[in-house]
Amino acid sequence: MKINLKKLKEENKSYVTINDSLSTLDSEEFQISKPIDFNIELSLVDNEVFIKGNFNTKVKLECGKCLNEFHHHLEGEIEGHFIEKNKMKKIISELEDEYENNGEIFEELKDDEIDLADLIREHIILELPTYPICSDNCQGVENFENYIDDGVDPRWQQLIDLTNKKNK
Numbered sequence: 001m002k003i004n005l006k007k008l009k010e011e012n013k014s015y016v017t018i019n020d021s022l023s024t025l026d027s028e029e030f031q032i033s034k035p036i037d038f039n040i041e042l043s044l045v046d047n048e049v050f051i052k053g054n055f056n057t058k059v060k061l062e063c064g065k066c067l068n069e070f071h072h073h074l075e076g077e078i079e080g081h082f083i084e085k086n087k088m089k090k091i092i093s094e095l096e097d098e099y100e101n102n103g104e105i106f107e108e109l110k111d112d113e114i115d116l117a118d119l120i121r122e123h124i125i126l127e128l129p130t131y132p133i134c135s136d137n138c139q140g141v142e143n144f145e146n147y148i149d150d151g152v153d154p155r156w157q158q159l160i161d162l163t164n165k166k167n168k
């Protein structure tokens with residue numbers, strides 16, 4: 001899903017809103033289980049592009065406690081600031097892909113195009129929980145004995161022995 005700036009300029013559009021959804025998005029970090037609905041506002045001002053919006057989707061995660069897979073609702077903001085190559089050159093004497101200033105990140109516009117999928121992917125990664133838990137009531141791995149025959153890690157084995165002793 002790409003936005004072409006040349007086309008926008010030709011059409012004399014400096015402000016567009018996009019309300020759409022992405023049914024697939026490749027990523028090594030996550031797998032979506034529902035299309036990503038998103039809304040964005042894009043403004044084109046003096047060879048700079050500002051994007052603001054939000055998204056919501058569901059991702060498949062593995063619970064850190066019970067190890068079961070679950071679907072996690074995820075929503076967040078989308079923000080982007082892109083600068084055309086020539087202007088970027090003026091701003092920074094040394095050409096870099098990303099330039100940070102007062103915590104604000106500019107990105108160079110490549111081929112007059114903005115890939116919305118890339119932008120959305122980055123923002124989904126930011127919202128992923130570091131320690132996913134399927135629910136507040138998650139009981140964790142319920143029965144250690146189920147794992148005995150699986151060639152269990154020796155560190156777990158000690159815990160299993162302890163649990164079994166307690167249960168007797």
Ligand SMILES: [Zn+2]
Pocket residue numbers: 063064065066067068133134135138139140
């Ligand atoms: Zn769980």
